Amino acid sequence: MLLAASRCLRRGLRCDGAMRRHASGQAASSYAKLTDADFAFFRSILSENDVITDASALEQYNVDWMKKYEGKSKLALRPRTTQQVSQILKHCNxxxxxxxxxxxxxxxxxxxxxxxxxxxxxxxxxxxxxxxxEFSGTVTCQAGAVLQAVQEKAESFGYTFPLDLGAKGSCQIGGNVATNAGGLRFLRYGSLHGTVLGIEAVLADGTIIDNLNTLKKDNTGYDVKQLFIGSEGTLGVITGVAIALPKLPNSVQLAYLAVDSYAAVLDVFREAKGHLAEILSAVEFLDDQALDLTLTHLHGARNPLEGRAPFYMLIEVSGSNEEHDSAKLTGFLEHVMESGMVTDGTLAADSTQMAGVWRIREGISEALSKAGAVYKYDISLPLPQLYQLVEDMRARLADEQANVVAFGHIGDGNLHLNISTPAKSQQVFDKIEPWVFEWTREKRGSVSAEHGVGTMKPQYLHMSKSGETIALMKQLKAVMDPNGILNPYKVLPA
Amino acid sequence: MLLAASRCLRRGLRCDGAMRRHASGQAASSYAKLTDADFAFFRSILSENDVITDASALEQYNVDWMKKYEGKSKLALRPRTTQQVSQILKHCNxxxxxxxxxxxxxxxxxxxxxxxxxxxxxxxxxxxxxxxxEFSGTVTCQAGAVLQAVQEKAESFGYTFPLDLGAKGSCQIGGNVATNAGGLRFLRYGSLHGTVLGIEAVLADGTIIDNLNTLKKDNTGYDVKQLFIGSEGTLGVITGVAIALPKLPNSVQLAYLAVDSYAAVLDVFREAKGHLAEILSAVEFLDDQALDLTLTHLHGARNPLEGRAPFYMLIEVSGSNEEHDSAKLTGFLEHVMESGMVTDGTLAADSTQMAGVWRIREGISEALSKAGAVYKYDISLPLPQLYQLVEDMRARLADEQANVVAFGHIGDGNLHLNISTPAKSQQVFDKIEPWVFEWTREKRGSVSAEHGVGTMKPQYLHMSKSGETIALMKQLKAVMDPNGILNPYKVLPA
Structure with missing residues (x-):
């Protein structure tokens, strides 16, 4: 989907995008164009440096980090206060x-x-x-605070941040919340819908919704902040976030296991929850096709075990007492080895070994990109059916030159399904889509587990959401952003 | 507030309620009256037994369990399917x-x-x-499933339910979710906004919003189910709930501590989070006024310690390994005793002792009701300011015959503030309200931490929510229930 959608998008941009009706139903022609008076207004409320019009300076705002999506904005604004955001939106509205x-x-x-x-x-x-x-363990920050900076602040007080992402050095808290980011700590600390305590957001008409409190409990009316979490900036602009922080674990340990069948993967997961319970912090899996690809294409990757198996699992624990955590992990490993659920396994002895094991799991995407073309899917499914999709996909593509590779956050029911081909193939693509989405819909899965919708997936939304739900979303959009000025063409289908 | 609001409400009911304009702005006169044709319609879709019109049978639907609120409904309907709920609401709308x-x-x-x-x-x-x-640890049930029945089902599979309440034998999952119930496990498992995975709800016009999936991750568009959590049935009727279940702990242990100052209470809480981290399951507190009242008025209550102190704390841990949990709890207790934060303490030796200690904390409300009249407040505040409200209240009521008693879920920042008087006193009441709400607003607290708004508190909503937020709530209500048929006169102020 990555390549395919990218292709479609670029086709869209190349044809007369300005006059087309986009996915979310807004015609670009219904919007105004920037005039000198607009520039003058923005310069009257922001400093000169924060009204960016220079073509080369605009590039970083117009191109995403993958260099896959490219806009044609003539103006980027960099407000410093919530009041300025409000003035900007009021004007634009x-x-x-x-x-x-x-x-x-x-x-x-x-x-x-x-x-x-x-x-x-x-x-x-x-x-x-x-x-x-520091008593209640909460932090309040502006939306543009960089995740890593807030993590470091939390750690300096003995807390951790309930969200961790590969992009932590540049992603911002406001964006994390607006996209309901999942990431590596989801299994342990749960969704941002549970951990975010307060949000300050500005509506399309400039109204400031000040809900930036740090209360853990507040049952005074509708929890409107929830609407901004995961709505990708289409219902309001998040300007501030307050979030609850768990204590920083003193000890982190990692096991890497070989497993003979997907049924056994589920058994091991169930036993991990039983034995490791409150210290379990990650349960990841990859299949042998994923390992094979990684060992072939990823520089420096080495098999943590001597032999091979159909599946591998990474089980991470983190807690407040290293000795206790070790004892629990050892007990769990003895149990799953003796019972035959696990055929081989290793415990990372130190942080270097731990990084080596994580390198296998985290390097699969890089290996895939080196192996040729790749069609990527980010799917949520009920655990018992999760790997069936991979097997059905393999059967479907049996006559094609296609390597079906699976890994993901098994603990969260989140499958990263990848089809690797030597080169782009329309024939393979046509066999994958829309079949993969229909399959997912049939099992009540999600066609976007953690990446969101953006411009890439509005046309697939109906595969995971009912018509009635999408109609309700559109009603909410209409009432909160009647002129459709906020992040148009995104999230909602036509 | 309990008595006072009750008085107002009853006054409201006694005067011509049918023609009054109520808090939420709907005039009762704008609604239709039931006709024979309506009864015939309901009998055409429900069985005879589920269309309840008999006066004595209606009583249980018209009077709440406290016998404090009383309606005059002439009809109760008991649908068996979501389709029937949809047909009923479509007709009523x-x-x-x-x-x-x-x-x-x-x-x-x-x-x-x-x-x-x-x-x-x-x-x-x-x-x-x-x-x-049982693999992913999720349960899906109809809204009317009784909490205790679902808890027992979860426990039979080795899971626990993330919510526990005193009313578990009769409260229903749908009601728990509609009111965003907090309860005893909140500190450990967090808010229902994080643990509820799916909701099926019926809108005012009969539209069924089917979001009843069990996916832990789903970023396909707005998370509309969040709107139904805590909106007290005013935006839609919840008919089904799917929820994530944590593993059932193998071990539960309880310590009872005496503490010399509120500053020390916060210190002990901070140390508990550090030492007990992932096994901490409850941190409750009461002041000596609360203990004194309980020992005086609660049958069979006895002081768990020999002496007295200004504050007491209950620290509960639960986890997967009794020996590990014991070691952590002992280490914590040694630390807080040696450092002088705690002046005395005891560890409940068995479940009987544990029940005795919990009886002190949970019996305060009963003791208060025996001591005379009581004005009760359920307040959330930032932890550093929480007890200041109690002290300021004592100073304010210094010249009155009033006993200010405080306890609550310190771990959640939730204060239960009670003013006990020998008999009802308008003079005392006028010194308490609206001062207590204004004080709370000033500290960005919540005037309803966990009990909700209902008919009791719409007029106080503005103390915890900004005008802009309340305006947005009203917009959401108008779009989702344009005729205002769902739970009128509740939650929203005029």
Missing amino acids: ERKLPVVPQGGNTGLVGGSVAVNDEVVLSLSGMDKILAFD | ERKLPVVPQGGNTGLVGGSVAVNDEVVLSLSGMDKILAFD
Whole structure:
């Protein structure tokens, strides 16, 4: 899908995008164009440096980090205060100027760059950590605070941040919350819908919704902040976030296991939850096709075990007492080895070995990109059916030169399904889509587990959401952004 | 507030309630009255037994469990399927017949009985557990399933339910979710906004929003199910819930500590989070005034310690390994005793002792009711300011015959503040309200931490939510329930 959708998108951009009706139903022609008066207004409220019009300076705002999505914005604005965000949106709403809110621009579905020439509203100028409460374990920050900076602040107080991502050095808290980022700590700390305590957001008309409190409990009316989590900037622009922080673990340990069947993968997962319970922090899996590809294409990767098996699992524990965690992990490993669920396994002896094992799991995407063309899918499925999709896909592509490779966050029911081909193949692609989405829909799965919708997937939304649900989403959009100025062409289908 | 609001409410009911304009802005006169044709329609879709019109049979639907709120409904309906709920609401919406959805009727703020003569829509006929996935640890049930039944089902598979309440024998999952219930396991397992995976709900016009999946990750568009969590049946009627289950702990242990100051309470809490981290399952506190009252008025209550102190804390741990948990708890206790944060303490030796200690904490409400009149407040505050409210209240009431008693879920920042007087006193009441809410607003607290709004608190909503947020709530209500038929007069202020 990565390559395919990219191709479609670029086709879209090459044809007369400005006049087309886009996925979300807004015609680009219904928007106004920037005038000198608009530039003058923005310069009257922002400093000169924060009104960016120079073509080369605009490039970083117009192109996403993968260089896959490219907008044609003529203007990027970098407000420093919530009041400025409010003034900007009020103006754009009255003038019907479309706006794309932008955080660290690290998304995977083209949600944070313009489709046409929308005004880029960058939150990068609002990067302050506003408050830290060490008793209750909460941090409050502006939306543009970089994840890693907030993580480091939390760690300096003995807390950890409930979210961790590969992009942590550049992604921003506001963008994380707007896209409901999942990441590596999801199994342990859960969804941002549970951990975010407060949000300050600005509606399309400039209204500031100040919900930036740090209360863990508050049952006074509708929890409107939830609407902004995962709506990808289409319902409002998040300007501040307060979040609950778990304690920083003192000890982290990692096991790598070989398993003979997918049924055994589920058994091991169940036993891990039983034996490791409150210290379990990651349960990942990959199949032998994924390992094979990684050992072939990834520089420096080596098999952590001597032999091979159909499946491998990474089981990570983290807790407050190394000795206790070790005892639990050892007990678990003895149990799953003796019972035959696991055929071989190793415990990373130190942080170097741990990094080597994680390198296998985290390097699969890189290996895939070196192996040729790749069609990537980010699917949620009920665990018992999860690997059936991989096997059905293999059967479907049996006559093709296609390597079906699977890995993912088994603990979260999140499958990363990849079809690797020597070169792009329309024939293979036509066998994959829309079949893969239909299969997912039939099992009540999700066609986007963690990456979101952006510009890439509005046309597939109906595969995971009912018509009634999509109609309700459109009603919410209409009431919160009646002129459709916020991140147009994204998330909602036509 | 309990007595005072009750008084106001009863005054409201006694005067001509049918023609008054209520808090949420709907005039009762704008609704239709039930006709023979309506009864005939309901009998055409439900069995005879599920169309309840007999006065004595209606009583249980018209009076809440505290016997504090009383409606005048002439009709209660008990659908068995989501389709029937949809047909009922479609009919009521077209006819402008107001409806009050009702679960176990165990709420504290009058949310689940009629204010006037609304039709009661009882979910008690929809009590099936629909599915249990033992690999991913999820359960799916109809809204009317009783909490305790679902807990027992979960425990039979080695899981626990992330919510526990005193009312578990009669409260229903749908009602728990509709009111965003907090309860005893909140500190450990967090909010229902994080643990609920899927919701099926019916909108006012009968549209079924089927979001009843068990996926842990799903980033396909707006998370509309969040709107139903905590909206107390005013945006839609929840008919089904899917929820993630944590593993059942093998070991539960409890310590009871005496502490010299509120600053030390916070220190102990911070140390508990550090030492006990992933096994911490409850951190409760009470002040000496609360203990004194309990020892005086609660039959069979005895002081777990020999002496007295200004504050007491209950620290509960639960985990997968009793020996490890014991070692951690002992280490923590040695640390807080040696450092002087804690002046005395005891570890419950068995489940009987544990029940005795919990009896102190859980019996305070009963003791208060025996001591005379009581004004009760359920407040969330940032931890550093939490007890200041109690001290300021004592100073304010210094000249009154009033005993200010405080306890609560310190781990969640949730204070239960009680003013006990020998008899009802308007003078004391006038010194408390609205001062207590203004104080709370100033510290960005919540005037309803866990009990919700119902009919009791719409007029106080603005103390915890900004005008802009309340305006947005009203917009959401207008778009999802344009005729205002769902649970009228509740949650939203005029």
